[in-house]
Amino acid sequence: MTLAALVVFAGVLMLAPMALLLQTGLMADGVPTLDPIRNALDSRSVTRALWNSLESAAISAVLSLIVGVGVALLVGLTTLRGKAVFTFLVLIPMMVPPHVTAIAWTQALGPSSPLLGALGLAPPPGTPHPLYGKEGVIALLAVQHMPLVFLVVLAALRTLPREMAEAARVAGAGPIRLLGRVILPLLAPSLLAAYALAFVSALGNFGIPALLGIPGRYTTLPVLIWQRLSSFGPTMLADVAVLSALMALIAIVVIAVQMMLSARSRSALIGPPQPPLHLELGRLRWLAEAGMVLLVAVTLALPMASLFGTALVITYGLPLTFETMTLANFEQVLLRQSVTLRAFANSTIAAGLAALVLAGLATILARLSAVSHNARRRVGIGLTALAEITYAIPSIVISIAFILTFLKPLPILDVSLYNTLWIIVLAYLCAFFAVALKPVSAACLQLDPALDEAARVSGANWGLRMRRVYLPLVAPATASGAILVFLTAYNEVTVSALLWSTGTETIGTVIYNYENGGYTTLAAAMAGVTVLATVCLMVLLDLFGRRLPPGVVPWRL
Missing domain, CATH: 1.10.3720.10 (MetI-like)
Structure with missing residues (x-):
């Protein structure tokens, strides 16, 4: 009975909607075909949005992987102090909505930034916003999804047996050699999974590309789908179904490739998981801790300070001073x-x-x-x-x-x-x-x-x-x-x-x-x-x- 209920749940809420979507997007005269997708790709706006989605997802996922793996290795394997605090702070950007992240960063670096205005560092009025366009979208997608990579890799580090690492250390391997010859090869399936997760998350992200890409004329597929759905034309549902089917096929292909590569790179491990290594950082510990503080300051403190700075001014564009400070905006959204x-x-x-x-x-x-x-x-x-x-x-x-x-x-x-x-x-x-x-x-x-x-x-x-x-x-x-x-x-x-x-x-x-x-x-x-x-x-x-x-x-x- 329980198994039947699960099957019904999956059929009604997973299989049926996706099957109907694929049927609407990949059917012509009742026959399955890829012609609707081919016809959609004849449109310059669709091909440009597809390329922008793949480009921003691929590059941002690489950046997320590099930073996320580095942070996970520091927290999971070294004698870094304040690990619990750093872990908590690093994960907060993942819990913040993507569009809030985009709003916070837009207000942090633009000419109308209350925080930069108060410090006298705001760009001159009329200066193009540095985050509008491709570079801004990619950078904020990397910031948003880096904690996902961090969580995946940190969980993998906790499950690795330490016998091989201990043997390499006894044989004289230094931290760099230990990392390159033992730890990273064992983490290969998790690294592939983390990259695939960051890629598909960036591929489907709507908030950041909508708020930063539209002003910079850098449209991705989710934004194009939203724009088509807002057009209310006679073929609106059919058009968005085709684009959605295209995105679904891309995501499925990415996951299939990731699973295939992970299966080939998987290493058989002997022995149960044990407490992770604690590599001594020595004199480099202060540098690692300073790097973590800088990461938290850049990815969390700066945009949040700017966000609250904007929320506390009378009108957007004014510098944050005692004369311009007000709680009226909070009163408006909470009470009125x-x-x-x-x-x-x-x-x-x-x-x-x-x-x-x-x-x-x-x-x-x-x-x-x-x-x-x-x-x-x-x-x-x-x-x-x-x-x-x-x-x-x-x-x-x-x-x-x-x-x-x-x-x-x-x-x-x-x-x-x-x-x-x-x-x-x-x-x-x-x-x-x-x-x-x-x-x-x-x-x-x-x-x-x-x-x-x-x-x-x-x-x-x-x-x-x-x-x-x-x-x-x-x-x-x-x-x-x-x-x-x-x-x-x-x-x-x-x-x-x-x-x-x-x-x-x-x-x-x-x-x-x-x-x-x-x-x-x-x-x-x-x-x-x-x-x-x-x-x-x-x-x-x-x-x-x-x-x-x-x-x-x-x-x-």
Whole structure:
């Protein structure tokens, strides 16, 4: 019964929308064909947007990989001081919505920057903004997705046995040789996975290319899809379905290539995971710590200071002084604008429901994928692969698929989900299932099968074994997955950008609409409140995490 429910869930919320999307985008006269994509590529705007998407995703993913791996190696393998603090601060940009990141950096470096104006360093009025265009989009995509690479590589470092590294050190290998000959080759599959994750995340990013690319005439596919969907032409849905199918195919190809290369580069390891190495930095420790402080200052402190500086001035463009400082913008968004409070409520409800439902489904699916029963295990592995593929597909593509699926009222029930908060919740369930599943699957694979066998021999049925044996052991991982889903969904804009309507606004859509409508100070105030709420939530979770089992709070070492 449980397995059937999971299959129905995957069929209704994953397979059916994506199948309908591919059918709409890859069918001509009822026959599967690539002609719609070929015809779309004849358009100069589509080919330019496709190239811009691939270029920005590929280059930004390389930059994210370089910085993320370096930070992960410092935190995971060396005697760097303040690791927990640095880990917390490095992950904050990942929890900040991409469009908030774009707004913060736009206000940090532009001629109207209140912070630079207060310091007398603002560029002259009329100077082109340095972030508008290709370079700005690539740079901020790298900043946004570097923490993803950091998390993947840091998790891989924690699972590596240290016998080979110890043997190399005994044989006289220095840190550089140890890194190049032992550690990095063992990390090769994780490095490929981290790059693929950063690539597909950048490929589907909407907020940064929309706010920085449109003014600089650097249009990517997600932005082009949003523009086509806003045109309301007679062939609008068909056009965006073709572009969305193109993005879905690119993401699937990238993941398939990554899995193939990872399989070829995987090394068989002997022995269980052990505590990681602690390489002495010696006199270089102060330099490494200074580098980490500089990284946090550049990626977090500077844009956030500028964001709050903009939120505190009377009018955008004025320098931040005692005469121009005001709390009116915060008062406006928190007390006078009903849409902002409604957006916070909608985001909390949608993200909370998605986190709770996905935590339960992920726990059950991870269990089914690890059982010895061949049929159940094959179905579980298949559903896990489907969740991974769905996560790799850009979120804006999922939004289009849900529009196509739920545009009409549901059959039999005759209830319409379109233009309601429920369609956003369902889209979250599809888009973020893999986020909840990853930590639970990893924890489930580490369980000794003898525990389940002993309970079975004692006469415990499947439900009793789940409640008394399995759930207590994987509860920390389940909570970790739920926390990641909530934080990801709470601040997202790409999924809800195409699904929201009046009354179902989310935090991300309200901030974007403020900025797009020219209300820069209100957008900054709303973004500032969002950042504060996110950081406060992370701090509370970190404090509670000290009393909880290891693994519940994802960023705690």
